[in-house]
Amino acid sequence: MKSAREIIDSYDGRPLRIMEVCGTHTHEIFRLGIRRILPPGLKLISGPGCPVCVTPCGYIDEAVSLALEKNAVICTFGDLIRVPGSNMSLASARSRGAEIRTVYSPLDALELAQSDPDRQVVFLSVGFETTTPGSCLAVRKAAERGVKNFSILSANKTMPRAYEALKGSADAFLYPGHVSVMTGTALYERLCAEGVSGIVTGFTADEILTALAAVVELSRSGKPFFRNCYPRVVRPEGNPAAVRLMDQVMEPCDAEWRGLGMIPGSGLKFRDRFAPFDARVKFGISELRGRDNPACSCGRILRGECMPPDCPLFGKVCTPAHPAGACMVSGEGACSAFYQYGEKIDE
Template identity: 60%
Template sequence: MSATEEAKQLLSDYDGPAIHIMEVCGTHTHEIFKDGIRQLLSPKINLISGPGCPVCVTPADFIDEAVMLALEKNCTITTFGDLVRVPGSEKSLADARAGGAKVKVVYAPSDAVDYAKKHPDEDVVFLSVGFETTVPSECLTVQQAVEQGIKNFSLLTANKTMPGAYLAMREATDAFLYPGHVHAIIGTSLCEKLRDEYGISGVCAGFTPSELLIALALEVRGLSKGKPFFINAYPRVVTHEGSPKAVELIHKYLKPVDAVWRGIGEIKGSGLALRDEYADFDARKKYSLPHITGRDNPACRCGEVLQGRCTSKDCPLFGKACTPEHPAGACMVSSEGACSAYYLYGRGF
C-alpha cells in the first residue's frame, strides 16, 4: 500500500477523540475541497478554514483608503483582481472605477512600477496586500523605483505576517496545517519555537492531493500521541532556514507595525509598513491620508468564518445575497476565500 493510500485509510477510519485542524492557507482550503479530501475524512476530524487569505483579512478601512486615493486624490490604483470587488464601508474599487476612477488590474507588482514609468503624468499606487510569500516581490518594486528614479509610484500597504496570527488563533484549533509557501520564505524555525514555547502543534504541507492527504494523516497521528509536535511534510520546498535573501529584502524596506485583521482585531507587530527612509513611496504619507475606521456589512459573518467560529454555510447571506457574482464579503470575493471554496465545491456538506 502506498503512503497516500495509507493516509486515506487512516483519515477515513479514525475513531478517536474529536480533533480540530485549521488549514491556515486559503489555497489549502480550496485544494482540499476541490480534491474531495473532506469527503474522505472521518466525522471525528473537523477541518477549520482559518485566516490564511490576505484579501479576506484585509479590513474595510484599507479599501476605503484605496477608494479615497482613487476618487479624491486622483491616483491610478494598480492591484490584483481580487481586491477590486471587495466591499469597503460604502464603495468597492469597482464602484470607484464605475464613477470614473482609474483602477488597473495587474498580474505582478512589477507591472505596477512599469506602468508608472510609462505614465509619468499619473500618480500610481500599488495595493500591497499579502503575507510573507508575496512581500519580497513588492519590496522589489520600491527598489526598482529608487534605482530608476520613478517618482510617481507608491505603495498602500496592508501586508501581514503569520507568527502573530498563529498565536492569536491557537485556542481555535488542536493543530495547524501550516502554509508551505509562507514557510518557504521564513523557514520552519518559527514552527519549532511555537511547539517548544507554546505547545502549538502543526504540519507544514504542500499543495498536491497526495501531499495534503499525507500531511493531514501526520496531524492525526501526532495528535493521537498527546504531545506537541511539528513535522515538515514539504521538505522539497521548505527548509529550516527558509530564504534568507528574501527575509533580508523584507527587513531592508519594511518594518513591523500593529495591524488589524478582519474578524480577529489588532495583532501586535503583525503588519508591515515602509521604513521611514522610503516615506516617498508610502501612499499614506505621500497623499496625507486621514485615519479611517471602516465598517463591515453587519449581516456578513466573514469575521467569524476567519476565526473558525462558524462555517460559511452558517452565514445567512451565503449563497443568497452573497455569491461570487454578487459578493457581500471578502471571503466570497477572493479566489482563496473560504466562502468561495464552500460555494464552488462544498455546498453538499
C-alpha cells in the same frame, strides 16, 4: 504500506480539528472535495490566511479615493477587484472612470510607472510574507532608479502574531506552504514546544492528503508535533534574502484584521527612508475606517468557533456576488468556498 487515503479513511480516534491557515489551501481543499472524503472524526476549519479576506474594508475605500479623487492609476492583483468597500468596489470605481489595472507582479506596476512618468501609479500591496518581498523589491528598485511617480498602499501582514491569536482554535494547523518558504520553520518548532501542533505542506492533492495523514499519525502519541511535509520547497532557514529585504524596507506595526480585529505587531509599514513610496504619506490620506455588517460571523469563523452555514447572513444577504463579510469576499475565503462548492450537493 498504507497510503495517505487509507490512513485518513481508517481514522477512528478522538475528534481532531485541523485548521488550514492558508487561503490557497482552502481553495484547493474545496476544489478537490477533500472535506467530503474525511471520516467523521476529522474536521477541517478554514483559517485567516487569505489576505483579501482579512484586509479591512477601509483599505478599499482608500484605494477608491486614490483612484477617483487623486486620479492615480491603481495597479492591483485581480483578487481585490470585486471586494466591496464601504461605498463601492474597485470594479465600480472603474465603471466611474477610474483607471484600475490588474497586474501579476508589483514589479509590473513599477514598470508601468516608469513607462508613463506623467501619471501617479499606486500598487495595492496586500499579502503575507510570500507576497511582501515582491513589493519591497519594487520599492527598493524605485528608490535606486529615482522613480517619482510610484507608490504603494500597504496592507501587508505577518503571520506569527496571528498564530498566537489562533492558539487553541484547532488541534493541529496546516501551515501555509509558501509563507513558510520565506519564513522558514523555526517559529513552528517554537510553537510546537509551546504545545501547538502543525504541519507545513504544499498544494497538490497528494501533498494535502499526505499532510492530513501525517496529522492523523502524529496525533496518536498525544504529544505536540511539527513536521515539514514540503521540504523540497520549504527549508528550515526559509529564504534569508527575502527576510533581509523585508526588514530593510519595512517595519512592524499594529494591524487590523477584518473579522479578527486589531492584532498588535502583525502589520508592516515602510521604514522612514522609504516613506516617499508610501501612498498614504505621498497623497496625505489618513487610514480610513470602513463599516462592517454587525451580524457577520466572520470573526468566529476565522477562529474556528463556527462554520459558514451557521452565520445568519450566509447565503441570504451574503453571497459571493454581494459579500457582506470578509470570508465571502475572496474566492479563497471559507464562506465563499462553502457557497460555491456547495457543502451539500443534494440540497
